[in-house]
Amino acid sequence: MALKDQIMADLKQAMKDKDQDKLKVLRSLKAKLLEREISERKEGEATLSDEQTVEVLMKAAKQRKESIEQFGEGGREDLVASEEAELEIINSYLPKMLSEEEVRDVAREKIEALGAENMADMGKVMGVMMQELKGKAEGSLVSKVVKEELS
Template identity: 80%
Template sequence: MSIKNQIMADLKQAMKDKDQDRLRVLRSLKSKLLEREISERKDGEASLSDEQAVEVLMKAAKQRKESIEQFEKGDRQDLADGERAELEIIESYLPEMLSEDEVRDIAQEKINDLGAEDMSDMGQVMGIMMQELKGKAEGSLVSKIVKDELS
């Protein structure tokens, strides 16, 4: 079952269960997926691939993480906890992310393959890394690791 179909099925179930928190998050995700689907349309209908759906979900997860960070800085733990609960729901639809060690291993391999030696080669390494790790690792983590490896 595609990610979009799974979200739609879970949305119906949340309505039946009267799970308001889950329902709110799933409606938000449905809306974001439909927006992306409409933006991808050319001459009629288009449907999102799972890869495109993962991009939408990763963006939503990133927004929640940033909100959590801001709420914690502002001493609003109640709001941070709400965002954390939403993040858990979103992450349940994302494929399992690679660990920092796995990303580091891939980065070292790519750096060796490209013969990259310093920070001037970072753009080249990042381009290849993000292509390969799209939907499997966050860009900020990949960037941090590539910087560490090249410095």
């Protein structure tokens, strides 16, 4: 079953179960997916691939993480808890993310393969890394690891 179809099926189930928290998150995701689908249309209809769906989900997860950080700094623990619950639901649809060590292993491999030696080569390494790790690791983590390895 496609990831988008799974989200829609879970949305229907959340309606039946009257699970308001999950329903709110899934409706939000449905809106974001629909918005992305519309933007992808050229002529007629377009359906999102699982990869595109994961991109939308990762963006939503990133927004939640940023909100958690902001609310935490502002001392709004009630909102932090709410955002963390939403993030947990979103993460349940995302593929397992790579750990920092796994990203570091890939980075070392790519740096060696490309013959990168210093920070001037970071763009070249990042391009290859992000293409390979898209949907498997956050860009900020990849960037941090590549900087450390090139330093």
